[in-house]
Amino acid sequence: MPRTVSPGATDTGFRTVHNDDMADIRTTRLRLRRPDESDVDAIVDACQDPDIQRFTLIPVPYRRTDAEHFVRVVAAHPRSSVWTIRTLLDDTFVGVAGLRVADGVGTLGYWCAAPQRGRRYLGEAIAALVDHGFAVVGVDTIRWSALPDNVASARLAAALGFRYTGRRTETAHGLDEQVNTAELSRSDPREPCVWPKAVVGPNH
Ligand SMILES: CC(C)(COP(=O)(O)OP(=O)(O)OC[C@H]1O[C@@H](n2cnc3c(N)ncnc32)[C@H](O)[C@@H]1OP(=O)(O)O)[C@@H](O)C(=O)NCCC(=O)NCCS
Numbered sequence: 001m002p003r004t005v006s007p008g009a010t011d012t013g014f015r016t017v018h019n020d021d022m023a024d025i026r027t028t029r030l031r032l033r034r035p036d037e038s039d040v041d042a043i044v045d046a047c048q049d050p051d052i053q054r055f056t057l058i059p060v061p062y063r064r065t066d067a068e069h070f071v072r073v074v075a076a077h078p079r080s081s082v083w084t085i086r087t088l089l090d091d092t093f094v095g096v097a098g099l100r101v102a103d104g105v106g107t108l109g110y111w112c113a114a115p116q117r118g119r120r121y122l123g124e125a126i127a128a129l130v131d132h133g134f135a136v137v138g139v140d141t142i143r144w145s146a147l148p149d150n151v152a153s154a155r156l157a158a159a160l161g162f163r164y165t166g167r168r169t170e171t172a173h174g175l176d177e178q179v180n181t182a183e184l185s186r187s188d189p190r191e192p193c194v195w196p197k198a199v200v201g202p203n204h
Pocket residue numbers: 004005051052055056110111112113116117118119120121122123145146147150151152153155156159201204
């Protein structure tokens with residue numbers, strides 16, 4: 001059953017948010033910007049990946065019309081806060097990230113296209129999105145959650161300083177699921193956090 005880090009599915013696995021300032025975000029290697037038509041092909045390709053289908057709430061099967069709806073409706077909304085991630089070097093498509101905001105709390109969602117994994121691109125992108133959430137959007141806390149066997153996502157969050165906050169039940173597509181949860185507050189140090197080995201694996 002596909003799911004996502006945040007409840008409330010849209011066509012890329014996480015629903016949108018609140019952000020009137022969609023200025024580009026740049027990191028050492030990456031550019032985050034509002035998704036547009038030029039991303040559709042890459043999003044359709046990437047979302048055929050079994051891990052993205054399993055760990056996020058994208059529609060399955062994922063069709064071109066889903067990506068078109070995402071860029072034309074979801075991402076085009078003035079209060080949207082979803083981002084396409086591309087490399088600065090040659091504009092290679094890397095993935096998508098989003099920050100849903102409610103009551104001063106942000107909830108992260110993200111995925112990386114399979115060919116681009118293993119380069120720590122998403123860690124770099126999410127660190128910048130966290131900065132943006134605190135500094136521009138003005139949230140005080142950012143939450144993360146993932147299925148228990150999503151070790152890569154857990155390691156990414158732990159490396160960014162998210163504190164593990166245990167398991168809880170989340171409802172996705174009408175089904176209750178156990179998820180690991182974590183959060184980062186504005187005043188927390190941005191240093192790698194120790195998480196239970198059962199969550200991040202024995203070698204972490
Ligand atoms: C989660 C995701 C974005 C991580 O991207 P990535 O490029 O694989 O991440 P990195 O290369 O930076 O690796 C992150 C960490 O996970 C580890 N890792 C990567 N793949 C792993 C795997 N299959 N099993 C265990 N650990 C793994 C890496 O070693 C690294 O840990 P380290 O920093 O302690 O060395 C990517 O795997 C993805 O898009 N997965 C599918 C969608 C998804 O899960 N989205 C998040 C939902 S919560």
